[in-house]
Amino acid sequence: NAGVTQTPKFQVLKTGQSMTLQCAQDMNHEYMSWYRQDPGMGLRLIHYSVGAGITDQGEVPNGYNVSRSTTEDFPLRLLSAAPSQTSVYFCASSYSGQAGNTIYFGEGSWLTVV
Amino acid sequence: GQQLNQSPQSMFIQEGEDVSMNCTSSSIFNTWLWYKQEPGEGPVLLIALYKAGELTSNGRLTAQFGITRKDSFLNISASIPSDVGIYFCAGYQAGTALIFGKGTTLSVSS
Numbered sequence: 001n002a003g004v005t006q007t008p009k010f011q012v013l014k015t016g017q018s019m020t021l022q023c024a025q026d027m028n029h030e031y032m033s034w035y036r037q038d039p040g041m042g043l044r045l046i047h048y049s050v051g052a053g054i055t056d057q058g059e060v061p062n063g064y065n066v067s068r069s070t071t072e073d074f075p076l077r078l079l080s081a082a083p084s085q086t087s088v089y090f091c092a093s094s095y096s097g098q099a100g101n102t103i104y105f106g107e108g109s110w111l112t113v114v
Numbered sequence: 115g116q117q118l119n120q121s122p123q124s125m126f127i128q129e130g131e132d133v134s135m136n137c138t139s140s141s142i143f144n145t146w147l148w149y150k151q152e153p154g155e156g157p158v159l160l161i162a163l164y165k166a167g168e169l170t171s172n173g174r175l176t177a178q179f180g181i182t183r184k185d186s187f188l189n190i191s192a193s194i195p196s197d198v199g200i201y202f203c204a205g206y207q208a209g210t211a212l213i214f215g216k217g218t219t220l221s222v223s224s
Contacts, residue, residue: 108154108155
């Protein structure tokens with residue numbers, strides 16, 4: 001029972017570098033999303049997907065790119081890392097957007113941009 | 115975008131006291147969720163609410179879905195040290211993703 005798997009768990013980047021945070025779920029969930037968490041800000045939605053081939057922007061999408069080529073995977077790409085992107089990133093998935101469906105979170109990815 | 119206003123931002127209480135926190139929104143949600151997060155971990159679901167007016171308990175925790183569908187509250191009775199953490203409300207609408215409040219940090223002294 002893997003659930004939602006995020007990699008890497010910790011990463012240090014230099015300003016301007018690009019990288020991809022991986023997220024995979026093995027529950028055949030339609031909905032997947034990425035959040036970033038900063039002190040005092042709660043979890044803010046970056047991008048989300050309601051199914052393979054469909055993505056949409058959340059509250060803080062700038063500087064991030066996503067794609068959903070398969071149901072299982074929803075990678076988050078940092079195009080040119082900036083210190084403001086230092087944060088903890090959480091991937092989440094659920095079966096659908098309908099009420100009553102549990103949302104599962106990954107364990108988080110701690111990213112530092114220097 | 116949609117915003118959830120969660121209050122209070124932090125609470126410092128004595129063991130045994132009751133705790134109350136709430137969330138309000140300018141938008142209507144069809145699901146309200148309450149999560150707890152401990153250091154170094156992801157949020158863990160405490161209570162899910164699916165209907166306006168619904169009152170649901172999970173042990174010492176009780177949460178209610180407001181009649182207007184724009185608010186929810188969470189009560190913790192007889193707090194204990196392991197209740198320490200950050201509590202988040204979250205609202206959900208079909209076709210979108212979960213929107214979180216900024217969290218209530220709870221500290222419990224014994």
